[in-house]
Amino acid sequence: MKKLNDKQRKLIEDNYSLIWHLHEKYFTKFKDFDTYMDLGRMAICKAALKWDESKGNFGTYFRWVLQSEINKYYIKWHSPTEKMNRNAESLDAPVDERVDAEELTIGSLLVSNDDIESQALTTVYYQGEFNKLSDKQKKIIYMLLDDIEHKYIAKEFGKSIQWVSWQLGNIKKIMHRAKAVRS
Incomplete structure (x- = not known):
């Protein structure tokens, strides 16, 4: 530097x-x-x-x-890798450090492996659909997750509030189609 x-x-x-x-x-x-x-x-x-x-x-x-x-x-x-790293927990991690019982772990509290597999497949599927969105669409989603108002999003892109609404409509259509295909 x-x-x-x-x-x-x-x-x-x-x-x-x-x-x-x-x-x-x-x-x-x-x-x-x-x-x-x-x-x-x-x-x-x-x-x-x-x-x-x-x-x-x-x-x-x-x-x-x-x-x-x-x-x-x-x-x-908000990148998927960063989120996973921040939220990563071992299934062997104790649910509550104040409890001495070794068998009370995150893994022991999970209901069934079938539910986990289904959730994982759904997550992977939607992540794949999310990855197909344009960089602008992803940035809009991230800004909305940060509670940034539509007018500020529009200003960031040098566009109108209607453009932001139109982009959100397109995103919803894409994800809705993904949900229909998944079902």
Whole structure:
């Protein structure tokens, strides 16, 4: 990675408070403040490295870079692999660490292997259908999962709210067809 020169370090120092200010103004839905600050620090360095004075205000450019970093974070956070890694539990893990009984594990509480197999097949099938969606459609779904309103989704894509609704209709049709085929 490139090193910052003195002018870029000064730019970061002068604008460091923008990280907090932008959180209060635009990114209050980002609940994990420590992660937000990490993303903000990374974004301000990237913005300082690439900013060109002739292209306008640093604050505006920094907000765009920060939004891009947050979007990358959300996309990674909601990727199937990341979700599986976060939610992974061993079937031998105790249900409650306060209980001494070794036989009380997640695996011992499962009803039957048939139910697990059916659920796994259904999950794999829908994941396959989800993977067929376009990157835009996936990003819309991830943004909706983060409780981002339709108007902000539309703004992110530079489109209208009607376009977002149309995309959601297409997604629902695709997943409905998948459900009909699966049944």
